Amino acid sequence: xxxxxxxxxxxxxxxxxxxxxxxxxxxxxxxxxxxxxxxxxxxxxxxxxxxxxxxxxxxxxxxxxxxxxxxxxxxxxxxxxxxxxxxxxxxxxxxxxxxxxxxxxxxxxxxxxxxxxxxxxxxxxxxxxxxxxxxxxxxxxxxxxxxxxxxxxxxxxxxxxxxxxxxxxx
Numbered sequence: 001x002x003x004x005x006x007x008x009x010x011x012x013x014x015x016x017x018x019x020x021x022x023x024x025x026x027x028x029x030x031x032x033x034x035x036x037x038x039x040x041x042x043x044x045x046x047x048x049x050x051x052x053x054x055x056x057x058x059x060x061x062x063x064x065x066x067x068x069x070x071x072x073x074x075x076x077x078x079x080x081x082x083x084x085x086x087x088x089x090x091x092x093x094x095x096x097x098x099x100x101x102x103x104x105x106x107x108x109x110x111x112x113x114x115x116x117x118x119x120x121x122x123x124x125x126x127x128x129x130x131x132x133x134x135x136x137x138x139x140x141x142x143x144x145x146x147x148x149x150x151x152x153x154x155x156x157x158x159x160x161x162x163x164x165x166x167x168x169x170x
């Protein structure tokens with residue numbers, strides 16, 4: 001085979017391989033709900049929540065999550081207003097129960113983050129009770145770094161992961 005034919009054949013193979021690897025169709029952006037376990041998002045799990053929708057984070061609407069500073073379980077500033085929103089909702093709905101889920105960003109050890117998530121959940125519970133919510137409406141759990149919303153390694157992602165979620169339970 002001549003060198004010219006070999007060059008054409010090699011070019012053809014490269015083009016075919018290139019097209020098969022890149023594809024020609026328009027691809028949609030991958031969002032968290034579309035990801036599967038093989039892509040690092042974890043396995044979907046049932047949460048036994050009321051079917052009234054998730055508004056922000058993993059919090060059941062119309063409640064809102066509470067966010068924390070790095071390495072802190074103290075509820076500060078506008079986050080106190082968020083506790084107030086949740087307290088008003090729960091006081092208006094005394095038959096509803098909520099699970100307060102403490103979450104952390106992925107920095108720190110697993111044990112440390114579980115303890116910090118617990119302190120965060122207990123801090124929110126204490127704040128809700130101080131505003132008149134009945135203690136028997138509230139349970140707490142710490143997920144530490146196990147339920148990340150954003151998988152990035154930047155301050156925006158970490159800030160979104162440092163939160164308490166308020167999930168209505170049956």
